[in-house]
Amino acid sequence: MSVSALQPLVLANGVFLDPVTGREEGGDLVAEAGVIRDFGHAVRGSRPDGATVVDCRGMVVAPGLIDMRAFVGEPGAEHRETLASASRAAAAGGVTTVVCMPDTNPPVDDPAVVDFLIRRARDTAVVRMLPAAALTKGLHGTEMAEIRLLTEAGAVFLTDGARSVTNAQVMRRALTYARDFGGLIVHHCEDPYLVGDGVMNEGELASRLGLHGAPREAETIMLERDLRLVRLTGGRYHAAMISCADSLAIIERARSEGLDVTCGVSINSLTLNENDIGPYRTFLKLSPPLRHEDDRLAMVEALADGLVDVIVSDHNPQDVETKRVPFAECADGAIGLETMLAAGLRLVHAGELELATLLRAMSTRPAEILGLPQGRLRKGAPADLIVFDAEEPFVLDPATLHSKSKNTPFDGARLQGVVHHTIVDGAVVHSAG
Incomplete structure (x- = not known):
């Protein structure tokens, strides 16, 4: 369309x-x-x-929202979501530009797949759907993809989506190579080996629920490593989602050193905490996991102060077969394109955030980071x-949502x-x- x-x-x-x-x-x-x-x-x-x-x-x-992190099933998992259905959900939620993660089948590690997604979105989507490309071949984290060719084909940045690149040498090479043509590396900061069998935030609540916890250090150790590599290479780097106060201190130190570093936070980490999991609500099993209320408040304060740059939906549709199972066994992820703004307005109504600050993190800052002309309310802007x-007011009924999947935490x-x-x-x- x-x-x-x-x-x-x-x-x-x-x-x-x-x-x-x-x-x-x-x-x-x-x-x-x-x-x-x-x-x-x-x-x-x-x-x-x-x-x-x-x-x-x-x-x-206000300017249309720009979501820098959405997982869409097409190609390969159209039963979960398509570009068309995701775009309708985005439009209903006020999102006019969506960056689609490369976690597809096949993954977006070839310029031909980038071209396919651009053409497919042009023909079926009602909002702007922009592809992100894989940082490593097959999203395996062992060999750098042809990141310059992928960027020239139309990818807006390089990322392995929900996977972390644990090989520091591969990450160093990617940062160095991307630096030479202004490419942006976006990384999911989570050490999978340290997470292990963890399915929620490590702490007293996880123990009481009888669930394995994932420590905050799984995030902070990976983030610290990445920023040391940024210091070494001079590359452009964006932490896709941070979720705890310790990560904020790491970002602040990197900024004080003049490193070209930005970061995002999921709308879920801003508006929910580990207590919302309640009676093993699988729609709230996320990566990174929902943290303690103190971490949530720290993220809101950092957003208000400008330390956190952008808010993302982390839209990740999952079907019934992967969510209607015991908490420890279910897939990570929740949909969020259609509810990102309304959820964020909770912070405004609670007096925790100014409306302009919320909208800036959902529109202008993502546009600035991605080099897009959108996200601005001024003459001559798109x-x-x-x-x-x-x-x-409204009460959210999942049946009314435009996404094919209905796994909403709200x-x-x-x-x-x-x-x-x-x-x-x-x-x-x-x-x-």
């Missing part, structure tokens, strides 16, 4: 929120040829001939926008924040109701 705008678009009576400055301004917005022509009080009532007019009714208008009511949760319109390239791709 093409997302190109065929006619001008006017968003009338909106409250425009700039995530960069935090400035709010009422008025209208005019988009033509896929870009923002003007917005604010000055253009109120200015409507080009033949324009489609959307009445925002005083709702927030007209990728969302219109949402931050106060509108099953039955009371949330606030409904996306009423999603616009990509100046065209409305989702409208609620």
Whole structure:
């Protein structure tokens, strides 16, 4: 499905929120040829001939969200998710750009697969679906993939997705090689040998539940190693998801040394903790695992301070066969594209985070890291926008979600924040109701 705008678009009576400055301004917005022509009080009532007019009714208008970490089944596991179904879920959640992880079958370790995904998304998706490519061949972590060719084919960064590269020499070579053409390495910081049989955060709760715990050190040791290699090579590095206070100290030290390092956090780590697992709720078995409440609060504070750069959905659809089993045996992962914004608004309503800060971490900062023109509310920027009511309450019914899989950690949760319109390239791709 093409997302190109065929006619001008006017968003009338909106409250425009700039995530960069935090400035709010009422008025209208005019988009033509896929870009923002003007917005604010000055253009109120200015409507080009033949324009489609959307009445925002005083709702927030902001840049569309950019999700840097989503697992999509296509190719190879279309029963879990396709590019088409993931894009519909994204649009319903206000996500206008999705970066798809290379954990597919075959994996995205060949330029031909990158090209296939780009063409397939162009033909079937309603939002922008961008491929990430494998850092190592077959995602095995032993031999570097042809990362320059993959980047030239259209991959936005290099990663082994949910797998960690445990071979330090391979990681060093990848950082060095990618540095020479400005490539970005994104890494899942988790030592699988130290995790071992761990299925949740190591601590008192894991002991009481009779489950093997995964220590925080599985994350921090891998992160510390990676940043020492960044110091050695001068490469660009992004920690895909960090989840504990100790990791924040490591990131802060690297930043103070001037290293080109950024990091993300899962919406789950920001809004949930290990206690939410409750009676062995398998939809909350994640990697990294949900941590202690102290770690969650530390992540929220670091996001507010700008130490954590981006929020990701970590969208990972799993079917019934892999989730409706005992907790220790089930697959990691939860879906999140459609609920990322509403879950994040919990922090805003609780007074833990400013709305502009939340939106900046979900739009502007990912765009800056990836070198994309989206994620900005300004004249001449791509007209990728969302219109949402931050106060509108709802109870999440998994049956209403657009993803093929329904493994949401927010099953039955009371949330606030409904996306009423999603616009990509100046065209409305989702409208609620």
